[in-house]
Amino acid sequence: TLPAIALGVEPVEPGIMKKKPRGRKSNFFSGGVASSIIYQGILEGILVLGAYQFGLHVGPHVGNAAMQHADALTMAFLTLGLIQLFHAFNSKFIHKSIFRAQTFENKWFNGAILISALVMAAVEIPFLTKIFDVTELDGMQWLVVIVAGFLMIIIVEIIKFFERKAARK
Structure with missing residues (x-):
């Protein structure tokens, strides 16, 4: 929630006034937004299910089916959650790369991401694991979670790169 609120005060993209206005018949889903939503949603699902599957086969509870399942659900x-935080950076620019200086200029957004990440990491605090009904993960499991979350940025950036390249032709 905090990153979404902070995106509301995001400065406009540089050069926005140099772009042609959208047509009268265009809507929120125009300009590649609809296809982005679809493929990015599918990608999120694949990454989350991949982390779940990985969680069923690695970790300190291999051999204990109930705990393996609990670990996989936690992962x-x-x-x-991590994909949503990382993907919030992707959402700042539909077609432009996030690997630019303007990506990190909004201190409110950066702070919101940091606070949200700390809240997620709090699941490692023993009494909170009971409240959230999650398990504590080991280092390998956390690595899988972080890599899967970061893959969202990498894959979307690769697709954006090819979209920009195709648009120039």
Whole structure:
């Protein structure tokens, strides 16, 4: 929630007034937004399910089916949350790369991401694991969660790169 609110005070993209206005018949889903929503949603699902599957086969509870399942659910939950935090950076620019200086200029947004990440990491605090009904993850499991979350940025950036390249032709 905090990153979404902070995106509301995001400065406009540089050069926005040099672009042609959208047509009268265009809507929110025009200009590649609809296809981006679809493929990015599918990608999120694949990454979360991948983390879940990975969680069923690695970790300190291999051999204990109930705990393996609990670990896998925790990994899926945290992967989804982390993907949302990382993907919030992708959402700042539909077609432009996030690897630019303007990506990190909004201190409110950066702070919101940091606070949200700390809240997610709080699932490692023993009494909170009971409240959230999650398990504590080991280092390998956290690595899978972080890599899966970061893959969202990498894959979307690769697709944006090819979209920009195709648009220039």
